[in-house]
Amino acid sequence: MRKVVSRDGTTIAYEVAGDGPPIVLLNGAFRDHTIFDQLVPELTAHCTTYVYDRRGRGQSGDSPEYAVEREVEDLAAVIEEAGGEAVVFAGSLGANLALEAAMTGVPITKLALHEPYYRVEGFAKPPSDFMAKLNALLADGDRDEAAALWLAELMELSPQAIEAWRQGPLWPMNVANAHTLPYDTTIAGDYTVPTERLATLRIPCLVLNSDGTSEWFKAAAKATATALPNGWGMALPGSFHRIDMDILGRVLAGFATT
The missing domain is CATH 3.40.50.1820 (Alpha/Beta hydrolase fold, catalytic domain)
Known part of the structure; x- marks a missing residue:
């Protein structure tokens, strides 16, 4: 590149x-x-x-x-x-x-x-403690659960849908880049x-x-x-x-x- x-x-x-x-x-x-x-x-x-x-x-x-x-x-x-x-x-x-x-x-x-x-208006915002939970998982080195938390609370995916993502070809990229999820959360304001x-x-x-x-x-x-x-x-x-x-x-x- x-x-x-x-x-x-x-x-x-x-x-x-x-x-x-x-x-x-x-x-x-x-x-x-x-x-x-x-x-x-x-x-x-x-x-x-x-x-x-x-x-x-x-x-x-x-x-x-x-x-x-x-x-x-x-x-x-x-x-x-x-x-x-x-x-x-x-x-x-x-x-x-x-x-x-x-x-x-x-x-x-x-x-x-x-x-x-x-x-x-009419659609709920993500939980106010989302960033704190995300940072705690990342501080513990649990990128997999950080990625799952993002999909659950930011994207509103069901546990079944998240498990399907885990079995999909893009999951390794999700986990590899999970440390940047606080960046995107900051962008969301x-x-x-x-x-x-x-x-x-x-x-x-x-x-x-x-x-x-x-x-x-x-x-x-x-x-x-x-x-x-x-x-x-x-x-x-x-x-x-x-x-x-x-x-x-x-x-x-x-x-x-x-």
């Missing part, structure tokens, strides 16, 4: 593929750049894709103290490598991070978001849509959700699109927190190149 040094000196690892206008792909909790392995081939005929490991994951470095501002600077560093400005596609809490970056002036030309993590701040963001913003996702993710996507002056929502075929990859690729390619 290529490397770029972020503002605080942390090394961020990234990969480049394709030809055309640049699009940076930004992942959410648990994941590293490999989560886009199926999406990148759908885009490379139309765009130059940049995928990177967020700090603390994969081949990227980290810093002793976490701050959302440092992750904003990481994204800015990758965009600088992409030529100084870029379209950004971001999912889940990566979408929250991308919005924060755009609102603080990172040169994002267009923003596509997949189910940003907010809780709107108070879980509410920052309506007043989003009203200042003028770039085109496409907010996506899958037709098979949870009702609270659908509501969050709708509320986010409504709060953005140049935002609009779109539902695409998929399952919980996931859009069918070939369809997502076509939509993103069209969005990035028009």
Whole structure:
């Protein structure tokens, strides 16, 4: 992987593929750049894709103290490598991070978001002691239970669904990156849509959700699109927190190149 040094000196690892206008792909909790392995081939005929490991994951470095501002600077560093400005596609809490970056002036030309993590009125927020429980598990070195706690209390998955995740191919990545879950919890803030701040963001913003996702993710996507002056929502075929990859690729390619 290529490397770029972020503002605080942390090394961020990234990969480049394709030809055309640049699009940076930004992942959410648990994941590293490999989560886009199926999406990148759908885009490379139309765009130059940049995928990177967020700090603390994969081949990227980290810093002793976490701050959302440092992750904003990481994204800015990758965009600088992409030529100084870029379209950004971001999912889940990566979408929250991308919005924060755009609102603080990172040169994002267009923003596509997949189910940003907010809780709107009518849907309960995660327990107030979630972060404390998460940190306690991580302090004990129990990454497996930390990952399970995240899925139970942040994603509202049943014990049966969590056990299915444990048996799935992505669980080793979940456990390997569990130490970064406090980072994403920090990004989530108070879980509410920052309506007043989003009203200042003028770039085109496409907010996506899958037709098979949870009702609270659908509501969050709708509320986010409504709060953005140049935002609009779109539902695409998929399952919980996931859009069918070939369809997502076509939509993103069209969005990035028009």
